[in-house]
Amino acid sequence: MALPLSFEFFPPKTPEGTEKLRAVRQQLYVQKPEFCSVTYGAGGSTHQGTFDTVGEILAEGVSAASHFSCIGATKASVREQLATLKAMGVKRLVALRGDLPSGYGIGGEFHHASDLVAFIREETGRDFHIEVAAYPEIHPQAKSPEADLQAYVTKIKAGADSAITQYFYNSDAYFRFVDDAHKLGATAPVVPGIMPIGSSTQLMRFSDACGAEIPRWIRLRLQGYGDDIASIKAFGLDVVTDLCDQLRSAGVPALHFYTMNQSAATLEIVKRLQLG
Ligand code: FAD
Numbered sequence: 001m002a003l004p005l006s007f008e009f010f011p012p013k014t015p016e017g018t019e020k021l022r023a024v025r026q027q028l029y030v031q032k033p034e035f036c037s038v039t040y041g042a043g044g045s046t047h048q049g050t051f052d053t054v055g056e057i058l059a060e061g062v063s064a065a066s067h068f069s070c071i072g073a074t075k076a077s078v079r080e081q082l083a084t085l086k087a088m089g090v091k092r093l094v095a096l097r098g099d100l101p102s103g104y105g106i107g108g109e110f111h112h113a114s115d116l117v118a119f120i121r122e123e124t125g126r127d128f129h130i131e132v133a134a135y136p137e138i139h140p141q142a143k144s145p146e147a148d149l150q151a152y153v154t155k156i157k158a159g160a161d162s163a164i165t166q167y168f169y170n171s172d173a174y175f176r177f178v179d180d181a182h183k184l185g186a187t188a189p190v191v192p193g194i195m196p197i198g199s200s201t202q203l204m205r206f207s208d209a210c211g212a213e214i215p216r217w218i219r220l221r222l223q224g225y226g227d228d229i230a231s232i233k234a235f236g237l238d239v240v241t242d243l244c245d246q247l248r249s250a251g252v253p254a255l256h257f258y259t260m261n262q263s264a265a266t267l268e269i270v271k272r273l274q275l276g
Pocket of ligand 1: 038039040041042067068069094095096097098099111112113114132133134139140141142143147148149151154155164165166167193
């Protein structure tokens with residue numbers, strides 16, 4: 001049976017970026033994604049761009065998930081945005097706490113993603129399929145691994161339907177996370193988030209910020225390639241295809257690709273996995 005795929009984009013900031021993303025989406029649609037999702041700047045900074053991109057995806061006949069972060073938001077503003085998304089025909093949300101850009105105060109009426117999940121359910125019943133974030137390698141601000149796992153379980157019990165993980169290159173962390181969550185009664189599907197490797201410096205920067213571990217052997221191999229982009233890409237495709245293959249063999253429910261608004265690496269991985 002085919003493994004369901006989903007693709008994540010960020011809202012482009014320029015007209016050129018918007019045009020490029022339209023072309024990228026058409027290339028990726030050939031793989032018949034279950035849905036495409038669009039990220040949301042915490043503090044609401046990109047919400048118009050998010051909603052515009054989500055609207056384009058829906059108009060292209062593809063199911064779209066809007067990411068939705070709640071840090072710094074009020075109940076009234078969340079209520080209003082939920083009504084907008086519902087009127088647009090959005091049926092799927094990725095409900096997040098988000099990270100406030102520096103310079104913002106704490107404020108707001110939501111403290112954790114679980115507060116947002118509970119609020120969405122209270123306000124809109126079953127109108128939306130709700131995804132939440134999961135961190136097999138532990139969220140960087142977690143008080144402890146146990147507290148982080150419990151926070152995940154709380155999000156699922158607040159009404160989330162499924163989860164997408166932070167990206168990882170160590171599948172053991174994912175399998176352990178899924179087992180531990182199951183033991184605590186959180187049995188919702190946990191979809192691995194897959195980050196293709198296209199640039200060594202970008203990957204290191206992201207990973208340091210979000211707490212994803214780059215295993216030593218991958219880090220050293222990438223560093224060893226220096227500016228040789230072709231070798232970085234070739235190595236990255238091998239590593240990420242092997243990871244996906246391992247996950248597929250273990251029966252994961254789907255794969256979610258962080259496309260970074262590019263199609264080539266994702267398409268090549270899917271082709272190598274013979275999913276397309
Ligand atoms: P939470 O689940 O609220 O967890 C945040 C921290 O608080 C964790 O350390 C957790 O252990 C702790 N915590 C949670 N609940 C409690 C509690 N009750 N008591 C004590 N501690 C608690 N960011 C964006 O800005 N926009 C996006 O579109 C976006 N999309 C993402 C998509 C995915 C699939 C993933 C994995 C991440 C995404 N992020 C996005 C990043 C995310 O916003 C950050 O990782 C953020 O720091 C945490 O958000 P969360 O929803 O996981 O928060």
